């Protein structure tokens with residue numbers, strides 16, 4: 001994945017602002033009343049989905065719990081209301097909650113997601129806002145498929161809020177759990193990656209940073225897709241693509257060649273793309289957080305398995321050594337440390353570690369100076385700031401960070 005940088009200059013702190021968008025994903029949430037939680041919660045469903053939230057007298061353990069339903073809800077993805085740490089990932093069907101997930105958000109605030117059909121996280125795992133936790137089911141003390149959901153403060157179920165607004169029970173509501181995803185890619189074939197934001201909407205958009213101008217826009221994917229770009233046809237320019245977590249399907253598009261779909265991976269996996277064999281075309285792969293296993297898929301469908309990382313990590317891919325083949329790595333969110341793996345021409349496996357940025361950032365990789373080696377960066381969720389390591393222009397690039405604010409921050 002020749003993900004390469006943007007031209008830009010050393011645009012420290014440049015604000016690309018004033019877009020006509022209301023922040024969908026959080027951050028701006030709460031100027032709300034004193035009773036509002038400190039955590040900027042969003043609905044526990046993917047961006048744009050409409051769900052009905054009800055309660056009833058005798059609803060256990062509190063009438064402030066929400067039962068969420070919609071048509072054909074069985075098996076639908078359940079996602080985190082906010083970033084946090086998984087306290088409980090109950091994967092066996094026992095007790096009233098059945099299979100459930102409990103997440104700690106700090107400030108003594110927690111959320112619970114119960115009666116799940118499946119659980120895709122593990123205890124101790126750090127999750128982002130909108131990360132997949134499991135699927136809707138009817139396990140435990142439940143008489144039909146639905147999601148039982150609680151917002152908890154200091155051990156008690158409390159009045160739920162979404163996007164800073166007090167929830168009205170027994171109404172329908174559309175999820176605005178619409179996090180933006182940072183990435184970088186060589187959209188124009190210049191050899192350098194440009195920082196990019198994937199903005200979720202009914203028709204999602206790749207917003208490509210353009211210094212001093214409005215971002216260029218490539219529209220592709222839907223609100224519930226994850227972005228995954230790559231040079232699918234090997235012409236040196238990146239092409240659009242997405243991964244649909246609910247169906248484990250990669251969908252990519254190349255002008256004049258059309259759309260390609262590949263079903264690969266399982267629910268809970270995170271997608272990666274890279275040129276695993278060095279033929280100039282990118283292939284896809286998945287990384288499973290619960291096992292720390294990459295499964296890289298060759299163009300002919302053959303699969304290579306690599307163990308790296310644990311459930312607190314996020315996967316990355318790039319050509320760390322410039323040999324023309326992409327390698328894998330992981331980014332530990334707690335220590336903001338990349339662990340990069342490469343294989344030398346004698347088959348030896350080497351791991352290198354680089355700390356960059358602050359905890360709870362998200363990794364962004366690309367070639368910032370067009371030397372054929374993939375470089376590292378992070379996007380800081382709280383401030384929407386890209387921080388690219390060694391991102392300055394040659395020859396002064398070494399050990400220099402370039403910071404650019406782009407995208408909408410998360411809560």
Ligand SMILES: [Ca+2]
Nearest residue numbers: 231233235237
């Ligand atoms: Ca291409």
Ligand SMILES: [Ca+2]
Nearest residue numbers: 275277279281
């Ligand atoms: Ca390839």
Ligand SMILES: [Ca+2]
Nearest residue numbers: 319321323325
């Ligand atoms: Ca390589």
Ligand SMILES: [Ca+2]
Nearest residue numbers: 367368371373
């Ligand atoms: Ca480079």
